[in-house]
Amino acid sequence: MSTKSNVNISKKTFISAIIILMALLMLSGILTQIVPTGSYIRTEVKGEQIIVPDSFSFTSGQRLPILKWFTAPIEVLFSGEGVIIITIIFFLLIIGGAIHILNEASILKSIIDSVVIKFKNRKYLLLAVIVFIFMSLGAFIGIFEEIIPLIPLMIALSLELKWDKLTGLGMSLLATGFGFSAAVSNPFTIGVAQEIAGIQMFSGAPYRIIIFIVTYFILTTFLIRHAKKIEGTINMGETIAIETGKTLGQDQPNSTSCQAVLTNEKGVKWFLACTLLMVILILLSPVVPIISQLNLPIIGLVFLVSGIGGGILSGFSLKRTLNLFLKGARSMTPGIVLILLATGVKHVIQTGGIMDTLLFYSSEWVSSSTSLQALLLVYLIVFIMNFFIGSGSAKAFIIIPIIAPLMEMMGITKQMAILAFQFGDGFSNILYPTNAVLLIALGLADLSYVKWLKWVFKIQLIMGVISIAFLWIGLIIGY
Template sequence: MPDTYVILLFVLLLAAAATYIVPAGTFEREVVEEVERVVPNTYSETEQNPTGFMDIFLALQSGMVQSGGLIFLVLFAGGAFEVVERSGAIKGGILRAVNKTRGKEFWLIALVSILFALGGAVGAVANSIIPFVAIGLIIARALKLDAIVAVSITFGATFAGFNVGFLNPYTVGIAQSIADVPLFSGMMLRIFAFVVIVGATIYYTWRYAKKILKDPAESLVGVLEEGGGDPSELEAPFTVRHKLILSFVALCLAFFVFATIQFQWSIDHMAAFFIIIGIGSGIIAGMDYNKLTMTFLEGCKNLVYGALIIGVARAILIVMENAQILDTFVYALSVPLEGLTPVFAALGMFVANGMINFLVPSGSGQAMIVMPILSPLADMIGVTRQVAVQAYQFGDGFTNSIFPTSGPLMASLAIAGVPWIKWAKWMLPLLLIWVVIAVIMLTVGVLIEWGPV
């Protein structure tokens, strides 16, 4: 597969070419409760304004500038979580939970899965799950299970939480910001969906693990042999400092949720708050100022690839906005959806986002591309923007667990030695369970007119 940047640059060229072919047009807009919304049935064609050669490259520059707040949110979040990770608090906390549940197979699988799912839901663990798969292998080997279980309780659980992302700045945070929905609003319904999806994932994994415990021949890839790996990797200190760091991060995130509701804090506040989290965690960890600075910057550097995707994706929209063809695409998409009920229209958004994720596996990049289209489309077809945000989130999250274009998935499978075909065979029934849950949640969201609450 071409690199994500290659795909996005190709789409940028297609968008520029489309400005010469697609009719320009606009909708009338009105401000409702301080949010600018499209007025249905007001589309009209305007004068064509095609994109010039230099405009393509100016759009890339403008895309980076206009997306500066979101780009720095991703970078600063990466820096903060790198400081927490380097302190050993996350690994120490997880391994303490592992050691507390030794000899209790179900509770061990459940507890480890919940911890990684929470990490995925708040954005603390996503791409960084890859090294933890090695720990999953040691746990699975100790339980006389196989590598699929190891991937499931680490990578699988992380993305079960990522599917909902009730406090994930990289996906839900960015999508809500673009959709003009209050930051992290609608959290209660998302937390409920998180509990159901993670619960289903744990049950599915445990059901498979029980079969292997009864008959090792039931394993799709063969039970892990004893003696492999280093059991000492399951031993790590979990000091008072580690507990203070995790408590500090949890309190900071809880306060931020409170502040978004009470003080209407925005994405910019969250980016600034991650600097506070990084500095505070480093001080508690006992890092000197040089180490704290370099660790924070290392975390930022690790996310430069994903952060700049936001700017490239924004450039595509700038080209379409400047040529006034974005509304034309929204109008063209709305026509076939007009005959559908809002429920089926929302489900259509969900399916479309899943398909887009095959080409653009970056959650933040996909949000930048689809949400400016989904937001006005939602206004026209009678779906709330909150539902549109979750349709995007489900479409992006679910397919990360099975599409071979997902870098974290393929890296995790490589570490565990699990062929993608074997994983897909195991994962497909669970994916269908997730889809059913998503359909129910989106349906409920449409019926209750799920808004910014």
Template sequence: MPDTLVIIFFVALAAALLTYIIPTGSFQTQEVSYLTEGIEKSRSVIDPSSFAYALDDKGEPQLAPVGLFEGNGGAGFFNFAFEGLVSGSKWGSAIGVIMFMLVIGGSFGVVMATGTIDNGILKLIDKTRGNEALFIPVIFVLFSLGGAVFGMGEEAIAFAIIICPLMIRLGYDGITTVMVTYVATQIGFASSWMNPFSVAIAQSIADVPVLSGSGVRVVMWGGFTLMALAFTLRYANKVKRDPEYSFSYHSDAHFRESQSKASLDCRFNLGDILVLMTIVATLVWVIWGVVSQAWFIPEIASQFFTMGIVIGIIGVVFKLNAMKINDIAISFKQGAATMLEPCILVGCAAGILILLGNGGPSEPSVLNTILNSAGNLIGQLPDALSAWFMLIFQTVFNFFVTSGSGQAALTMPLMAPLADLVGVTRQVSVLAFQLGDGFSNALVPTSASLMATLGVCRVDWGDWLKFIWRFMLALFVLSSVVVVGAHYLGFS
């Protein structure tokens, strides 16, 4: 399997070639209001009837082929890596996510330098010997709930840093860690009954009562969570019986080697207790901030940076691993350095979208043309087939727009009226959106959170693809049954 960066390069090449074939187009936008948690908000969405091709001097649809190089800040093919790395803002992909990864990587570098995690894992295993099998179900369900209730996603990266060494010490692997953290959040995200970043926005745009259909979605969440948990447990148990069965066995060597070098005297003193208390307090504080104060990347990164400083001071005062003041800075830099590879992948993946036109719906782009063409195709299909094709479209389109709220703003103004035309309820169109958007986040390399979680667990995306494709196929089949079944049952 080629390296992840090689795969991204050829995907970028394919995106560049599309610009020589597909003309650019744009939509007009309009403001819609919606309620979330009792607060009225507004969002700019496309007017589905306003699509128009950009025309050349002859009045023909205009192509905007990407050149090899572009000056003056343009996006040529060989500019895509740099442009992707610096795209976005502190609020999101790519530069915001990259800086977030560097800060939490550095902070947890300080945590790991104290030795508390290694010794705490040994102590935990010793105290819970015989009950290790409970870790995976409990952690998976909690993360799935996090995704369902408050749209947890990026937060899983920080948890994965802590959980991965524990999983490997218990006899599992890095892939199991990705499943119980990030993938679990996306199971909850996709099947949620109240996610403010997907269901609430999509229902508002589709003019469906916000949080309606919750009873059906709660049952759906339970079913998908149990299915994913069963798949995870089956794989994890195989790895525990035969470690070389693991798809990430070679990359897990880093954690096995670091654990073999760790002190086996299981030091655990007041300093270690204070370090763990600081970590737990930070995680609880961050979850509270996300749920009640709508914290996002900048605020979360600041809390983890503060945690790193506090834990560094504790390490120096209690001489954990003979830590000194300079060791705080050294371990922070080393922790941040481990994030370099996933940061590059996140930036390059963002560059692919820039090649296709990253200017939004009101600026001519290939992406807008693809969106309009898909809508026209779906509008000509029979009702049940239209519902299924909505799911397929949302799944594929998530490769280009991995933001749940962003995809809702782009696609739901188009899908909701189409649903009326072909005899599909708007509630079913929202269902197709949330399942297609959420589940594919666990596969597409353009998902910054997925690539970051794989990075901290040292799992190559190629190895991840070899592992996850069967699970993704099963999810898609079950999602298809749910969407088509909901249509026939008149879910509204």
């Protein structure tokens, strides 16, 4: 017997995420009542606001009203980041709508069944290849939000291979996040940070390639061990987050599954062509400025076309295709609330006037430390800042102008300062509940944040120790 389910933000995950984010929103509000307000002078460089070092001063003024804590999730839409937040929301709705069409047309099911048949005796090789691809997207190109459309596909593939949803998230979300951590030429973290620090863009790559390779093998080993542990023990009643057209208890696709590839060949080819176009656009984004600036809406548009075109080529009428799209988009609306709450936490800290104060206190702490301690403190500062500011390039414009000259004064190379910044930014990308991409991914997988945190804690701890070792080695070799 076949089963059908749709991509949606599950009620359980939604409620637990709401509770966590509301608690964080209140905590941020309390901080604005305790921490003194202050600010750095900022100057505009290439359209971005960069902090002027040694320009901090405490300010006096009214504390952020308590009412603003609760209105922050709405006010953030009218802030400087309102456009990107609205873009992410529309991106989420498009994904929900397009995937629902692809599910109903059995396009994703056909592709997954074909992959399972081809790799049924080499599935751990398939896992290793997928992890490498997703890690490379984060490490070399700086892709993160754009992988959201692929997450349900990876979850479905994982379950078809007798693994679980966590393995599917590990192959995609976790791998991309770790790619950010072990970035080699990520233009949004490495590129921006090196340009601000005044050193050659993408210099020092050989050492970062070594870090990437080590991180890849550790993550792949972790995922394979987990997959082997749970293989064959999945609850047979568990259904996957997108349509598979069969129960998980079957060892391989049945004749109906195999036939789906043949009967919907047009829809499958259309989706694969659109996916190839998305990959090409992603690869071009670092070298084509207009694509880089509009990457998210462009990817969303291509995915929209892939969904609607796939539905029509599968024999659906335009009316039915659009109705399916609207139904899928509606199922994703709880994600909008999560995104607004997550960005509202940052908005409270910024409008409360304490972000620069926290950064000033941190820089004073760093300047009175030894070389290794200073690097570890930079790592920790960025790690904490990522809780409030998810964008790697935004953090670079805020913190690099301060820590780069500070490190140089302490006899530490700017390259090492950027490495510490990179580690702090990357490893927390898939850890904090204020990260909208993580919340969306967990909602698609119908997994609670607590369960995710328990699962990634061990690998995060291991990579934390490994990254500290790389900082220590970097100091020794004069990186």
